[in-house]
Amino acid sequence: QVQLVESGGGSVQAGGSLRLSCAASGYTYSRYYMAWFRQAPGKEREGVAAIDSDGDTNYADSVKGRFTISKDNAKNTLYLQMNNLKPEDTAMYYCAAEGVVAGSLDGGYYNSWGQGTQVTVSS
Numbered sequence: 001q002v003q004l005v006e007s008g009g010g011s012v013q014a015g016g017s018l019r020l021s022c023a024a025s026g027y028t029y030s031r032y033y034m035a036w037f038r039q040a041p042g043k044e045r046e047g048v049a050a051i052d053s054d055g056d057t058n059y060a061d062s063v064k065g066r067f068t069i070s071k072d073n074a075k076n077t078l079y080l081q082m083n084n085l086k087p088e089d090t091a092m093y094y095c096a097a098e099g100v101v102a103g104s105l106d107g108g109y110y111n112s113w114g115q116g117t118q119v120t121v122s123s
Contacts, residue, residue: 002026002112004095009117016085016121022078022095022114033099036069036080037107038091047105048093049080058103085121092116
């Protein structure tokens with residue numbers, strides 16, 4: 001059974017940085033596509049960044065140039081480096097795995113999800 005555990009969330013002021021981590025276990029990590037999603041209160045879930053098995057990445061327009069997704073296959077860990085954070089980035093951030101479409105930001109293509117980590121950005 002796949003397990004995903006996120007960490008690294010917190011509260012920061014606008015312009016600050018955070019790095020989220022997602023520790024994965026229970027499957028062949030490097031073979032599957034992974035991604036980060038977020039959901040703010042009262043809003044739809046939004047795909048933020050995705051990475052495929054070759055390390056190719058895809059980003060939502062709202063985070064391009066500010067966020068970087070990466071993974072460490074040896075540690076079975078996915079990361080999201082978030083720089084120049086804005087109040088509109090405030091949300092619960094979720095790690096997703098076992099994706100079936102490379103680079104997809106559609107949550108419907110991912111079969112495993114973590115519990116989430118909260119990111120709050122104040123102005």
